[in-house]
Amino acid sequence: MEKELQKDNKELLSQRIEKQIEKLIRSGEIPVGGKLPTEQQFCEQFSVSRNAIRPALKSLSARGLVKIVKGSGVYVNEIDPRSVTEPIDLFFEMSNTSDLILHTIHMRQLVEPEVASVAALKRTTEHLNKLELNLQLMNNCPLFDLDKEAEIDREFHSTVSDAAGNPVVNLLMEPIYKLITKYKLPVFAKSEQLVTQEARDLMMHLHQSIFDAIKEKDGREAFFRMREHIKLTEVNYLKSLNTQ
Amino acid sequence: MEKELQKDNKELLSQRIEKQIEKLIRSGEIPVGGKLPTEQQFCEQFSVSRNAIRPALKSLSARGLVKIVKGSGVYVNEIDPRSVTEPIDLFFEMSNTSDLILHTIHMRQLVEPEVASVAALKRTTEHLNKLELNLQLMNNCPLFDLDKEAEIDREFHSTVSDAAGNPVVNLLMEPIYKLITKYKLPVFAKSEQLVTQEARDLMMHLHQSIFDAIKEKDGREAFFRMREHIKLTEVNYLKSLNTQ
DNA sequence: TATTATATATTTGTATCACAAATTATCTAA
DNA sequence: TTAGATAATTTGTGATACAAATATATAATA
Numbered sequence: 166m167e168k169e170l171q172k173d174n175k176e177l178l179s180q181r182i183e184k185q186i187e188k189l190i191r192s193g194e195i196p197v198g199g200k201l202p203t204e205q206q207f208c209e210q211f212s213v214s215r216n217a218i219r220p221a222l223k224s225l226s227a228r229g230l231v232k233i234v235k236g237s238g239v240y241v242n243e244i245d246p247r248s249v250t251e252p253i254d255l256f257f258e259m260s261n262t263s264d265l266i267l268h269t270i271h272m273r274q275l276v277e278p279e280v281a282s283v284a285a286l287k288r289t290t291e292h293l294n295k296l297e298l299n300l301q302l303m304n305n306c307p308l309f310d311l312d313k314e315a316e317i318d319r320e321f322h323s324t325v326s327d328a329a330g331n332p333v334v335n336l337l338m339e340p341i342y343k344l345i346t347k348y349k350l351p352v353f354a355k356s357e358q359l360v361t362q363e364a365r366d367l368m369m370h371l372h373q374s375i376f377d378a379i380k381e382k383d384g385r386e387a388f389f390r391m392r393e394h395i396k397l398t399e400v401n402y403l404k405s406l407n408t409q
Numbered sequence: 410m411e412k413e414l415q416k417d418n419k420e421l422l423s424q425r426i427e428k429q430i431e432k433l434i435r436s437g438e439i440p441v442g443g444k445l446p447t448e449q450q451f452c453e454q455f456s457v458s459r460n461a462i463r464p465a466l467k468s469l470s471a472r473g474l475v476k477i478v479k480g481s482g483v484y485v486n487e488i489d490p491r492s493v494t495e496p497i498d499l500f501f502e503m504s505n506t507s508d509l510i511l512h513t514i515h516m517r518q519l520v521e522p523e524v525a526s527v528a529a530l531k532r533t534t535e536h537l538n539k540l541e542l543n544l545q546l547m548n549n550c551p552l553f554d555l556d557k558e559a560e561i562d563r564e565f566h567s568t569v570s571d572a573a574g575n576p577v578v579n580l581l582m583e584p585i586y587k588l589i590t591k592y593k594l595p596v597f598a599k600s601e602q603l604v605t606q607e608a609r610d611l612m613m614h615l616h617q618s619i620f621d622a623i624k625e626k627d628g629r630e631a632f633f634r635m636r637e638h639i640k641l642t643e644v645n646y647l648k649s650l651n652t653q
Numbered sequence: 654t655a656t657t658a659t660a661t662a663t664t665t666g667t668a669t670c671a672c673a674a675a676t677t678a679t680c681t682a683a
Numbered sequence: 684t685t686a687g688a689t690a691a692t693t694t695g696t697g698a699t700a701c702a703a704a705t706a707t708a709t710a711a712t713a
Contacts, residue, residue, distance in 0.1 A: 272578050
């Protein structure tokens with residue numbers, strides 16, 4: 166049962182084969198966890214060599230559709246939610262303009278206040294513990310260790326999102342949180358004139374007030390404190406741009 | 410100048426090579442548009458065969474980091490924003506549970522009213538024209554052509570997002586809009602009892618009112634009409650689940 | 654000189670063959 | 684029945700050759 170490969174010429178053999186195999190997967194013909202035909206079988210079906218099959222499988226593997234196990238076979242992958250945003254991470258990382266960062270901050274302004282509000286209602290004690298620990302870590306973080314500060318900051322917001330209990334929001338916001346690390350790079354490059362104890366105290370105070378609201382299940386309060394916090398984040402970022 | 414390959418054994422040769430080459434790219438050592446060494450050169454540098462290099466390059470290509478041009482070479486890719494969400498599309502497509510869809514609808518409730526509000530202030534006449542055309546298309550869409558209706562619906566919301574002028578929001582919301590097509594599948598599977606002219610009229614009326622608000626640059630009105638619309642969307646989806 | 658056409662060289666894609674390495678299936682012995 | 688050894692299967696890598704697309708160099712022409 167040899168299969169047809171529509172020859173759109175200009176398209177490589179391995180690419181046409183990749184599309185064929187992808188169809189098998191996306192259509193559900195081969196279920197998740199199921200085993201694909203062996204390279205040999207594909208070779209016969211498509212009447213090509215392994216050198217045409219292997220790049221197709223490798224590409225599908227890199228895209229997360231299949232998992233290749235040496236000595237065993239190729240299996241349809243259960244997609245890992247944590248991996249699907251990696252291309253976005255890369256994109257943000259490589260187009261790291263101030264415009265982009267401002268857009269991400271604006272998106273945070275859209276999403277995070279509401280998220281904090283929902284988190285206040287749905288949070289578990291585990292979330293509270295994690296947030297409390299986070300506040301301590303921030304308190305112990307050296308004033309000039311901006312990388313560590315940013316990482317703790319990221320963790321805080323990521324945890325609040327998690328507490329809101331919407332995995333879709335989590336998934337899509339994570340790449341944005343990862344950018345927090347980049348917020349203060351201009352500051353660091355410029356000088357330490359903006360790295361003050363007051364700025365740190367203000368940030369910590371806002372984190373604390375957000376935490377308190379979430380702890381008290383006060384959604385409205387959490388909403389406004391978060392909005393205030395992100396607004397301050399934007400102001401600080403703009404300030405750091407201007408002093409450059 | 411042969412390069413070191415730390416042998417974490419268990420990890421394949423081609424995978425270690427892929428990481429090495431990825432470093433060259435992410436570090437910026439080879440700039441965007443720059444040309445990578447040829448397969449031959451890599452073979453010499455790493456003292457391996459082409460069969461170890463080619464899968465590494467193919468994987469990087471599938472992940473969007475490089476572009477392989479037959480007869481020419483391998484080049485560092487300028488990442489295409491439209492492609493970075495493809496893994497998310499696939500993930501949503503393959504984990505198509507009612508829970509997931511509800512979560513996406515909740516995210517829409519978080520984001521879209523604000524987006525509509527901003528769109529009302531920033532929209533261009535091109536956006537208005539596109540939206541107006543969209544309303545006509547919906548008006549001419551047969552009542553029972555649910556696929557077409559969903560596609561027009563998706564286009565409407567996508568355009569409103571675009572009008573808001575935040576590419577990050579656009580990028581991250583697009584995978585969610587693509588799911589609109591799936592909303593009414595349960596309905597279709599069940600029966601046509603929920604496919605009524607009234608429901609269609611109501612939806613069109615809301616689209617129209619959102620459009621009007623955006624046209625009049627009335628952000629507040631756009632906000633509430635959009636909120637109403639998404640709320641209705643959720644109600645309809647829940648209804649369709651219950652009748653199943 | 655500048656441009657075009659031709660020829661040559663370079664580079665990636667595919668075909669074979671061979672073997673290594675990991676896994677899976679089979680068989681044997683206790 | 685179970686444990687261990689053996690064989691078979693399957694993907695990974697090496698090597699060589701050639702096809703196909705592109706890039707470079709050369710030569711011819713205006």
